[in-house]
Amino acid sequence: MAVVDIQFTAHDCGGCPIKHRAVCARCDDDELSLLEEIKYYRSFEAGQTVLWSGDPMDFVGSVVTGVATLSQTMEDGRTQMVGLLLPSDFVGRPGRGEAAYDVTAVTDLTMCCFRRKPFEKLMERTPHIAQRLLQMTLDELDAAREWMLILGRKTAREKIASLIFILGRRDASLGLGTTTVGQMTFDLPLTREAMADYLGLTLETVSRQISALKKEGVIDLQGKRRVHVPDHERLLAETGDDADGGMVA
Amino acid sequence: MAVVDIQFTAHDCGGCPIKHRAVCARCDDDELSLLEEIKYYRSFEAGQTVLWSGDPMDFVGSVVTGVATLSQTMEDGRTQMVGLLLPSDFVGRPGRGEAAYDVTAVTDLTMCCFRRKPFEKLMERTPHIAQRLLQMTLDELDAAREWMLILGRKTAREKIASLIFILGRRDASLGLGTTTVGQMTFDLPLTREAMADYLGLTLETVSRQISALKKEGVIDLQGKRRVHVPDHERLLAETGDDADGGMVA
DNA sequence: GCGATGCCTTGACGTAGATCAACCTTGGGC
DNA sequence: GCCCAAGGTTGATCTACGTCAAGGCATCGC
Missing domain, CATH: 2.60.120.10 (Jelly Rolls)
Incomplete structure (x- = not known):
């Protein structure tokens, strides 16, 4: 099966429970079988x-x-x-x-x-x-x-908004979570402590800022992990980044 | 002249005032001449x-x-x-x-x-x-x-010590500055403001911390730019990193 | 020599976020 | 149903660093 580029992504295509695809149209079969051989x-x-x-x-x-x-x-x-x-x-x-x-x-x-x-x-x-x-x-x-910009120059509130934005963006690009125009819902994969370690804050500050964003309606929480963002633009405004292209990839 | 690896480093070897070497023992001449061709x-x-x-x-x-x-x-x-x-x-x-x-x-x-x-x-x-x-x-x-560790978790003093340490290390590895056992002297290539932008601080805080390190004898200044580090270990202790291998490459 | 200009330093004060501490929620095991 | 543990929230207080402001000290053009 010829594929254009080498992929390091997950595929479920029988054989082993989760198949890891490492194939390349331009490399010969020996290379590929070797890659399969050293895989576990x-x-x-x-x-x-x-x-x-x-x-x-x-x-x-x-x-x-x-x-x-x-x-x-x-x-x-x-x-x-x-x-x-x-x-x-x-x-x-x-x-x-x-x-x-x-x-x-x-x-x-x-x-x-x-x-x-x-x-x-x-x-x-x-x-x-x-x-x-x-x-x-x-x-x-x-x-x-x-x-680095987040760590060095943003306020606690901007940091939290940025993190939620980044996590939402990644989930969306992986096709997880729910995305409709201007809205999204997804799960935070991190504890408050892990978010704090991500952002260079304490977990108390993380908790307070999440509460604040919730109280002001920027985000909505179902339980502690599931986030609903009613207005994508509103969240983006809280990150401190400019609307278009400010954040890379 | 055969060289083992491709180098993106500066060499003064005649021809153009500063010769940029882009040569590789394993690539043929056509590749190399093409690289020369698109260079300016x-x-x-x-x-x-x-x-x-x-x-x-x-x-x-x-x-x-x-x-x-x-x-x-x-x-x-x-x-x-x-x-x-x-x-x-x-x-x-x-x-x-x-x-x-x-x-x-x-x-x-x-x-x-x-x-x-x-x-x-x-x-x-x-x-x-x-x-x-x-x-x-x-x-x-x-x-x-x-x-990122510096930006997210270090104090202002540790940040300054880390920056001086990093700059000294790089100068040493490029053969600039003066290095004797446990000591070194080199020029800070950055203004106080640029250091602040590097470290996520204000220029006033940078200035204060440099003054403090100087007063305590951790560093010595000749003018505003030239730094002398009398005791490498002492500076390292101020960075907050553990002695061996804490800082990468 | 002498302002002017661009860094840099130092001081006084304010504040965002850390710290310390108590309490709440949730979910799992029995 | 009840207990327990882990994670989360919230409050009171402290402090490191930011902010605002006033000089200091070289270097430059004149």
Whole structure:
């Protein structure tokens, strides 16, 4: 089956319960079968730590289902999330033998892993893999830079609005949640504490700001996790970003 | 002359005043001569804006001499620096036709540029370019994540110490400045305001914290720009990071 | 030499968000 | 149905940093 580009995304197409597609129209079959050969799946429960920073890491891979985070912790316990991994996001770095960040499953998680050494070899011989990874890494870098603006210059309220906006945007682009013109409903995959670690705030401040946005009708909550945004524009206005194109990708 | 890997670094080797090496032992001469063909230099004075966010961008390139910054500005004028470009750093994104950030020369600046379209074509045919760019982008992503910890969780004092540490480390790795065991001396390439934009602080806070570190003997200043760090370990202790390997690459 | 200009420093004061602490909600196990 | 634990909310207070304002100190053109 010929596919135009290499995909690191989840597909359910029989065989193994969740099939991970890694095929490329321009690479020959040997490459593909090798990729299949070094592939395996790992599952984690919500709350489990996948890897501690400094652990040896003999695989790279990507998230198939669930949500994971990358975070850094200082000696005194202050922690900052530095990556939020949703389905199709890549984990690990070719050429790096140990984890640079703590990787944690925040929901039940399935990952598709490739043994690192053979993957690196394959990457040398199959240019499209490196090209695809380059695009993905550049996207992550853009996201990191948007995140830096949030961390460095936004108020607590703007931070919360931005986070909700970003999570909604990602869910929408993955076809999750409900989206109608100007509205959306979806689940927050993070606890208040995880949101605080994302935004460089305390969990109390997160809670207060969410309450405030709720009281003012910017968002609506069903339970603690499910969010309804009645007016997309209104939320965007609260993020501090300008309407068009202010936020990347 | 055969070189093992593609380099995006500055070399003065005759021909053009500052020669930009883009050679690869494993690629044939045609590729190389094409890379030479689409190459040109641009110079900017300190303070000049290279590109505004949203400007069309028909080149990619790298810094040859000087320092430039990437930054994002909100409607009300708050700005956050999201990239600090020193010699050999890459600018631009293959496949992106407009600048996503403001690019500013903070010192006199020379850049080596390649016309974007032909560069992209060349990249498709010359795998080592994508592989090299991938490594560089991954390094930038690591730096961005270190930066996120600084922005989100560190105190003003720790931020300043971290910045001085990072700048010293980079200067040392480029062979600039003076380094003896446990000591170093180098020039801050940034104004107080630029440091504030880097760290998500105000320039007054930057100034106060620098004064405090000076008063306490952690650093020493000759003029406003030249820094002497008498005890590397002492400075590192002030950054809040743990001694070994806490900070990436 | 002498303003003028662009950084930088320092001080006084205000405030957003952290901290400390109590309490509430929800869901699971029995 | 009841208890318990984990996560979430809300209030009172504290403080690090921002804001506003007044100089200081080099460098430049004249």
